[in-house]
Amino acid sequence: MPRSEKNPDIQYCKMAQASSLTTNIALALVVVLMTLLRQNKSLQKWFVSNVEKLLSKKSSTTRKVNILSPTLKLARDEKSTGAYQPNFPKLSSGGPTLFELTQNLVRLHEYRARGESYNGLLFQRTRQLGENSQDQLRQLGYFTKLVKSNEGIRENAKIIDKIIEHTLTKLVRSNEHDREFTEEIENICGEHGYEVRDGHLTQLKSSSQFPVVLSQGSQNAVHEALAHLCRDFSSYYSKERDPLQKFISNRIKNHVVGSGSPEENNLIVVPGAGVGGLSHGLSSTFPHMRVDSIELSALMYICNLFALGYDRDVKIRPFTQQYSGQTEFGNQLRALSADLSKFNQCDNLNPLWGDFRQYSPNAKNFDKIIVCSAYFIDTAENVFDYLASIEALKGYCKELHWVNVGPLKYGTKPLVQFTGDELKRLRKMRGWKDLVQTYEVDYSKGLNGYLTDYESMYQGYYGLLKFHSVFENSD
Ligand SMILES: C[S@@+](CC[C@H](N)C(=O)[O-])C[C@H]1O[C@@H](n2cnc3c(N)ncnc32)[C@H](O)[C@@H]1O
CATH class of the missing domain: 3.40.50.150 (Vaccinia Virus protein VP39)
Incomplete structure (x- = not known):
């Protein structure tokens, strides 16, 4: 086996070089777009309103659905009176919503990608160093450390998957008799790679394509x-x-x-x-x-x-x-x-x-x-x-x-x-x-x-x- 295939430091370099080309192209496009938007106010307005339309189409329904705790039972906004939220009677509307839940499930879902991309950034930073320093990093196993940190992230992501699955299971079970929410819940489960069959979650193959949704909060x-x-x-x-x-x-x-x-x-x-x-x-x-x-x-x-x-x-x-x-x-x-x-x-x-x-x-x-x-x-x-x-x-x-x-x-x-x-x-x-x-x-x-x-x-x-x-x- 050639040395490069055995050595994780060199593998990381290769992976990062390939991904760095794609990243650079994407970054260049983003920079051009940002410059155009900054310079042109009407283009800026058009862009923002279209992005908002795209996001709000999906979220407008989940935004109006309240979620009760500890059951995770769903209730339409107009129904959320004291009778539905016994511990939060001061709420005429507001309080936790299905939208908030889904946003945070997406945030959890992104943990692995965002964590690994941060490690990728740490790798990228080393490219600013001279040949000698990079060679010394290799000898120190610095890149192996980044690869291993990714392994740690992947282990954590497995626990996060269990947290997501646990939450979705509770959501499905608590609302299985309420047909009004079936489709919404099935869509949410689908976003995380699950199908609902007879009230149970089934994990889809990891090769299935799940929609990319970006959460707003930080990690x-x-x-x-x-x-x-x-x-x-x-x-x-x-x-x-x-x-x-x-x-x-x-x-x-x-x-x-x-x-x-x-x-x-x-x-x-x-x-x-x-x-x-x-x-x-x-x-x-x-x-x-x-x-x-x-x-x-x-x-x-x-x-x-x-x-x-x-x-x-x-x-x-x-x-x-x-x-x-x-x-x-x-x-x-x-x-x-x-x-x-x-x-x-x-x-x-x-x-x-x-x-x-x-x-x-x-x-x-x-x-x-x-x-x-x-x-x-x-x-x-x-x-x-x-x-x-x-x-x-x-x-x-x-x-x-x-x-x-x-x-x-x-x-x-x-x-x-x-x-x-x-x-x-x-x-x-x-x-x-x-x-x-x-x-x-x-x-x-x-x-x-x-x-x-x-x-x-x-x-x-x-x-x-x-x-x-x-x-x-x-x-
Ligand atoms: C510093 S943490 C401490 C958590 C916990 N008491 C402990 O000792 O580990 C403070 C917690 O208060 C929660 N919190 C802040 N404002 C709150 C509010 N108005 N109602 C309920 N929880 C709130 C935060 O989300 C956070 O989880």
């Missing part, structure tokens, strides 16, 4: 959702989860329940549940309480349903494209096991997809509601909205508790960015009484990592603001 959210599956369900990350879970569970055990009222009359609410590790933990620690968890992001929510419904462990390589801070490539490529077989859904857990600010419990007469927020407060664009939504839960119970643990690392264009002390005084002003409030900021006593690669040279840790407060405002 970061897909990487994050995969990494969160590890954070919430892999033993590797128990050191990140356990301190949060322990603080919240202890507060509930020792300072909320046990004072006479039956646990059945209490409700735990977890806003910003991510992929659901904390809410699952609370539902199994307190099997007699109902736990409503609410997550806004479609990708996180899809992964949450997968984690609760898939009964086997899965191996995920969360760092395969994290090139910074690595000591050796083996670490970068390593797989973590998300032990999903241990995390089946408990009957008292109600995982909801939606905006916490529009959530309501579906009963009015709880003894106690305990809001448990972890790494959540600082996601608020308007933290006053979060406070108001939490306080509104007082209308559904005799006693409202709020147990919080997390940093204050504001993102999402916040209108205000409070210190811990300002938040404490604000709670007091609004009628909250703190039973406890502490900070954990001492490095020597251990801070809290968040999706940290503990084998790498960059490790991020957070100090935590922990409080447990009771709402005493009777207005």
